[in-house]
Amino acid sequence: MMARALAGVVPSQPKEFAAFVVDEETRAAVLQAAAEAGLVEPHVAQSKFEDALRRLRKIPTPKILVVDLGGCPDLIADITRLSEVCDEGTHVIALGDVNDINLYRQFVSFGLHDYFVKPIVPANLAAAMTNAGKETEAATPTDQVGHVVSIIGARGGVGASALAVNVAWTLANEHKRRVALVDLDLFFGTCGLALDLDLGRGFREALENPSRIDGLFIERAMMKCSDKLFVLCAEEALECAINFDATAVELLIDHLRRDFQFVIVDMPRFAARTQSSILTPPSSVAIVTDPSLAGMRDTMRLVGLLKKVAPKAEPSVVLNKSGANSSAELTKADFEKGAEAKVSLVIPYDPKTFGASASTGKALAKVAAGARVTKAVASLAGRLVAIKAPAAKGKGAGLLQRFLGGARA
Ligand SMILES: Nc1ncnc2c1ncn2[C@@H]1O[C@H](COP(=O)(O)OP(=O)(O)OP(=O)(O)O)[C@@H](O)[C@H]1O
Ligand SMILES: [Mg+2]
Incomplete structure (x- = not known):
């Protein structure tokens, strides 16, 4: 498509x-x-x-x-x-x-x-x-091209990047799939930081020069995290303006899906408006939120936006940090009613495991394989593998x- x-x-x-x-x-x-x-x-x-x-x-x-x-x-x-x-x-x-x-x-x-x-x-x-x-x-x-999974936070700090990183890591290291993780927040993205990677150069140039995007150009801009996990991220200077349009991202993703079995996109909320084509099936879209009133409101707004710009997207909703502030949180049922969307996964609040992961630059599965949060991420990765189940490829x-x-x- x-x-x-x-x-x-x-x-x-x-x-x-x-x-x-x-x-x-x-x-x-x-x-x-x-x-x-x-x-x-x-x-x-x-x-x-x-x-x-x-x-x-x-x-x-x-x-x-x-x-x-x-x-x-x-x-x-x-x-x-x-x-x-x-x-x-x-x-x-x-x-x-x-x-x-x-x-x-x-x-x-x-x-x-x-x-x-x-x-x-x-x-x-x-x-x-x-x-x-x-x-x-x-x-x-065409049905064998890689599956794109866009992960969008309904609000700031709800854990969208943490989820993107850990799902990508699990697909690559436990399911042995070839995975590209793309952090589309070129200014404030945290995917590279979370995996303790040096910053890649050239991501921005690739987006600003769509005509130059090809396999080798992208590969030079990618950071290798493991044999099967490659990351595109940046930390552009805040005073710089970046000039790229939706077509450049589309072209980039189209190249990546020819080389990788999964392309996990950490997508800033503002980009959801313009990147409708990569949100359209055969892609999957996950909206991550916390169980707060504001999270419910913004999930509803995002679901509404996606209905307009990518009507076939059928996003899943992931309720993260459940239990962080129980007295002020909505129950799952109230959240679903208010947001007019079903919640497909609830991830508990676990600052200890996330803290250990952040301070070491290691995935959740590396720092706490048996933790409930790790199992929740594993179940999400497992569902993706079930949607798209090609034979393992690789070197x-x-x-x-x-x-x-x-x-x-
Ligand atoms: N289930 C959880 N339990 C405890 N801490 C969590 C959980 N999920 C994420 N975190 C922590 O919350 C913080 C914010 O997470 P993250 O950066 O992934 O959010 P984000 O939605 O990508 O934020 P931004 O809007 O800045 O992009 C991080 O310190 C992360 O480790
Ligand atoms: Mg983020």
């Missing part, structure tokens, strides 16, 4: 491509091939195989990957190591110096998309890239599977 909304903005050719080559001559040939294949803004790095491996280990690998094996001492072992750092869906085209038909057959039987002996003829490489692009598109049906799971599993057609 979102891809359709973006038609005309996103180029229809294969979207994500990167190459690692060892010499200048090969780099020029790969660039020419990429241009002939219609790949937009190709990223071609000149680096040795070991450096390429190191880099690929840290990032979501692109849909089409060209790797130069020139100078590698043990090609079969090196191709196996390469398979271990590639995500499912990555098509690898290798380049090398060895002209040996048996080696070529072995590579192809391992699941490598193609192999070319140097010097590279750009037209041949371009044909292989085009072919890999078609396979990529055929292999990515090594794709190419390696194919490597072990046999020949391609």
Whole structure:
């Protein structure tokens, strides 16, 4: 749906491509091939195989990957190591110096998309890239794109960011899903802080230059929290104005959902008005609130707003910090009646566990696995996994599977 909304903005050719080559001559040939294949803004790095491996280990690998094996001492072992750092869906085209038909057959039987002996003829490489692009598109049906979960606080300080962080962490570390956590509050966001991450650079530039948003541009702006959890956050100077529109966020999320199984968005309230497309199914929306009168009023207002801007959103309401101030709190039934919305989850007030989590920069599950708040977060993550239950993907799971599993057609 979102891809359709973006038609005309996103180029229809294969979207994500990167190459690692060892010499200048090969780099020029790969660039020419990429241009002939219609790949937009190709990223071609000149680096040795070991450096390429190191880099690929840290990032979501692109849909089409060209790797130069020139100078590698043990090609079969090196191709196996390469398979271990590639995500499912990555098509690898290798380049090398060895002209040996048996080696070529072995590579192809391992699941490598193609192999070319140097010097590279750009037209041949371009044909292989085009072919890999078609396979990529055929292999990515729209119902397999990542699920977007937007978490919106009805009021300040109700725990929306804490929930976003912990749901993302649980999906990544306990359900082994590939997760992108996006903190759309570029000034005051706390997701990076909560996970004790250094601040990412480039998030703001990505949003301000939507035409430059592509897989590698985003990947450079992302902070890696664990093998499966990547975070986009910022702490922009308060005196700076940021100029970006809803389309940039939409484009960013659209890219992320192609690479991640879940995209968790910590969304400031004011953004809910403009980001209607990412709030529309197949996304999920959770409104987090405390059980106060003001929380009830603002939940009702937010539900009303969503009915107007994203009528199909069907937000769930999470009542957080229940029991913090029992004498002034609404009961669940009164809250639901007043807010005209059902509460789908109640999370107790637990300053000890949240305090330990905040002071150590660790997720709730790390500091208190058995706590009721941790279990509540786990149940939310579990429900999301049940909505969207694709097989676990990840480093090594794709190419390696194919490597072990046999020949391609
Ligand atoms: N169930 C809970 N029990 C105790 N403390 C909690 C609970 N949930 C969140 N907190 C704490 O409340 C504080 C505010 O949480 P958080 O920053 O996630 O709120 P927010 O809704 O994102 O706020 P903002 O409006 O500033 O973005 C944090 O210190 C967090 O640790
Ligand atoms: Mg917040």
